[in-house]
Each structure stands twice: as structure tokens, then as C-alpha cells.
Amino acid sequence: MSYNYLPLDKQHTNFQQIKNLLQFNQQVSITFDAHYRITACRDYLDKKMDAGDELFYGINTGFGFLQNVKIDKSQLQQLQSNLIQSHACGMGEEVPKDIVKLMLMLKIKSLSYGHSGVQINTVKRLMDMYNADVLPVIYTQGSLGASGDLAPLSHLSLPLLGLGEVWHEGKKYHQKKYSKSLAGNPSN
Numbered sequence: 001m002s003y004n005y006l007p008l009d010k011q012h013t014n015f016q017q018i019k020n021l022l023q024f025n026q027q028v029s030i031t032f033d034a035h036y037r038i039t040a041c042r043d044y045l046d047k048k049m050d051a052g053d054e055l056f057y058g059i060n061t062g063f064g065f066l067q068n069v070k071i072d073k074s075q076l077q078q079l080q081s082n083l084i085q086s087h088a089c090g091m092g093e094e095v096p097k098d099i100v101k102l103m104l105m106l107k108i109k110s111l112s113y114g115h116s117g118v119q120i121n122t123v124k125r126l127m128d129m130y131n132a133d134v135l136p137v138i139y140t141q142g143s144l145g146a147s148g149d150l151a152p153l154s155h156l157s158l159p160l161l162g163l164g165e166v167w168h169e170g171k172k173y174h175q176k177k178y179s180k181s182l183a184g185n186p187s188n
Helices: 015-023 032-051 073-087 097-111 120-131 150-161 175-183
Strands: 005-008 027-030 091-094 139-141 165-168 171-174
Touching (some): 005 015, 015 097, 027 032, 027 097, 032 120, 073 150, 097 120, 097 150, 120 150
Antiparallel strands (some): 091 139, 165 171
16 A cells, blocks of 8 residues: 555545545545546436437536526536636635645545546546645635535636636645646646
């Protein structure tokens, strides 16, 4: 077993692993099994979307009262981008960087189960951000929805779109100026 990174997949992550992650500044990586699960789920979703006119809430439909309104394929990427931007409405003090690191790790962990339909490139970019210590600016106040995590998770996701702000090497960067050097094309 290597101690320089924490493998993320469907296996239970215990408190000692989290403690080691922070104490030893470990990197994160998904396992081969997680990679397979993520790509298999995405392939399944792509086939279902291509197979017919079935509605998938929030993937090819609007939200809330617009849940039965089908969004044209040419507008799906814009739908997802608009959703993240509209929900990034946090305010107040910034979440401490150690907590942001844990949030990033936990988002990668949750996506590693392979149940979300996310693209593997999205997970890779989140790992790149974590491992390069590029931390999104997330605010302590502001929530949307029943779970209350939509605003913070939207701020966490803004850098994937080339938006928002990030901390790196002690400096705060506006993401539009920094995203190309971080992880490539923001549309993946």
C-alpha cells in the first residue's frame, strides 16, 4: 500500500485515512474500479439519451415546474452551465482551505461510486485541482434546495467552467485568467 495518495472508490473511507490525507498532504486518485464505474454509468446514460425522447430530470429537462419541458440537445451544455452559475450565490466569509480540500475529496469520492452519469474528464479535473492544491473559493453562507449544499457545490464547480476564484500557492486568482493552465479545456 502506498501512503502518498488516498485511493477513492466505493470502499469505505475511515477517519484515519482522512486524518492522514490532511496531515501528510496526500494526493487523491480514483481506483481502476471507480474509473470503470464512472465510464460505464456515463456510457449507459449516453445510450439512453440517444435511444429516444425519454425525459431525464435535470439532464434533458428543466427544473422544478419545468421538469416536463424537454431541452434541445444543442442547449444541454448551456443548461448545466446556467444551473451552476445561478446556484453559485454564496456570501460571507470564505470556507477554510482545509475544509475546501475535504469538500473536493468528498465530491471526487461520491462521483467515484459511478451513479451520477458524470464524464470521467470532470472527475479527472477535480483530481487535478485537488492534487495541484488549486482550491475553489467557497463561501460559508448561502444555500439552495432541501439539502442546503447547492450553493457551496456550485462554487466548488465554477472552476470547471473557467469561472469563479481559486486559491493557489497563497494567491487568489480569478478563474478566467487561470483556468487554461490548470486543467485544459473547460468544456470537458
